Amino acid sequence: MPMVDRPAFLDFEKPIADLEKKIEELNATAEKSGAKGVRTEVAKLRQKANQALADLYQNLDPWRRTQVARHPDRPHFKDYVDELIGDYVELAGDRKFGEDAAILGGMGRFRGRRVVVLGHEKGRTTPQRLKHNFGMARPEGYRKAVRLMDMADKFGLSVLTFVDTAGAYPGLDAEARGQAEAIARATERCLTLGVPMVSVITGEGGSGGAVAIAAANHVLMLENSVYSVISPEGAASILYRSADRAKDAATAMKITAQDLLGFGVIDGIIAEPLGGAHRARANAIKAVGDAVEKALYQLEGLDADGLRAQRADRFYRIGRSLADLPSSADGAPKAG
Numbered sequence: 001m002p003m004v005d006r007p008a009f010l011d012f013e014k015p016i017a018d019l020e021k022k023i024e025e026l027n028a029t030a031e032k033s034g035a036k037g038v039r040t041e042v043a044k045l046r047q048k049a050n051q052a053l054a055d056l057y058q059n060l061d062p063w064r065r066t067q068v069a070r071h072p073d074r075p076h077f078k079d080y081v082d083e084l085i086g087d088y089v090e091l092a093g094d095r096k097f098g099e100d101a102a103i104l105g106g107m108g109r110f111r112g113r114r115v116v117v118l119g120h121e122k123g124r125t126t127p128q129r130l131k132h133n134f135g136m137a138r139p140e141g142y143r144k145a146v147r148l149m150d151m152a153d154k155f156g157l158s159v160l161t162f163v164d165t166a167g168a169y170p171g172l173d174a175e176a177r178g179q180a181e182a183i184a185r186a187t188e189r190c191l192t193l194g195v196p197m198v199s200v201i202t203g204e205g206g207s208g209g210a211v212a213i214a215a216a217n218h219v220l221m222l223e224n225s226v227y228s229v230i231s232p233e234g235a236a237s238i239l240y241r242s243a244d245r246a247k248d249a250a251t252a253m254k255i256t257a258q259d260l261l262g263f264g265v266i267d268g269i270i271a272e273p274l275g276g277a278h279r280a281r282a283n284a285i286k287a288v289g290d291a292v293e294k295a296l297y298q299l300e301g302l303d304a305d306g307l308r309a310q311r312a313d314r315f316y317r318i319g320r321s322l323a324d325l326p327s328s329a330d331g332a333p334k335a336g
Contacts, residue, residue, distance in 0.1 A: 194304030
């Protein structure tokens with residue numbers, strides 16, 4: 001997939017969009033006339049647009065970060081595989097019911113290491129989104145993930161996961177086939193792996209659908225991704241009886257990478273290019289690769305028992321620290 005970085009603008013980016021439109025118009029005029037004065041004006045506007053973008057993204061609130069995390073032009077699982085994983089062989093099916101394209105995975109090489117890689121794929125075009133069910137997996141997707149993790153454990157392969165889902169699919173067919181059990185089994189398999197596991201929240205980390213493939217030794221988040229037990233809209237509907245208060249819920253739940261690093265829920269934040277990962281996908285993917293490589297290096301000295309112990313201690317520690325947090329004044333929990 002070509003890394004063409006001309007993203008759609010979000011609602012709060014309208015001032016930037018207006019400047020970009022003026023720049024395009026002036027560029028067209030400059031090409032026709034060749035006037036140096038026009039090119040000078042373009043350069044000034046470009047500098048102004050870049051500064052406005054930097055100022056805007058320096059102070060994003062949790063709701064705006066949620067919008068950025070959902071941007072359709074952010075790198076997807078297939079983009080990470082194409083750029084970071086060599087000799088990739090995709091493996092399909094859960095060997096129990098069928099194939100689920102919401103979670104993809106397979107074997108390959110990551111910077112010289114043999115790995116099993118898996119993650120959510122949302123798709124870009126409408127047909128792709130329907131095929132991948134918008135990244136919302138059914139039980140067979142999580143059972144496929146377990147199958148791949150079993151294989152990684154058997155052959156001593158590190159596991160890399162890329163998380164980007166609004167949550168597991170809540171349809172009747174998924175529930176009938178044991179959605180909750182499948183998520184629990186996948187989470188359990190993450191925790192019992194005897195090989196290194198590194199997970200990256202690349203967009204949305206929604207509820208158990210995310211945790212099922214993110215109970216890792218190291219959990220990293222892109223700077224503008226979010227990780228939560230429920231979507232802000234869902235939380236607002238429950239807490240405030242109105243989905244219109246999603247912004248309030250996003251703030252109350254503490255779902256940003258910056259908040260979660262402070263709580264110890266994640267182990268590191270991966271900086272994004274100016275204006276978000278969707279504006280420079282190749283640069284964002286390289287930054288993710290560098291962070292994953294560093295995390296794997298830090299786990300090299302641990303044997304199977306040590307990896308399991310480190311992982312268990314990591315999650316026990318989160319539970320203990322979050323249990324001590326007070327609730328916010330309006331009844332919303334302080335941590336996501």
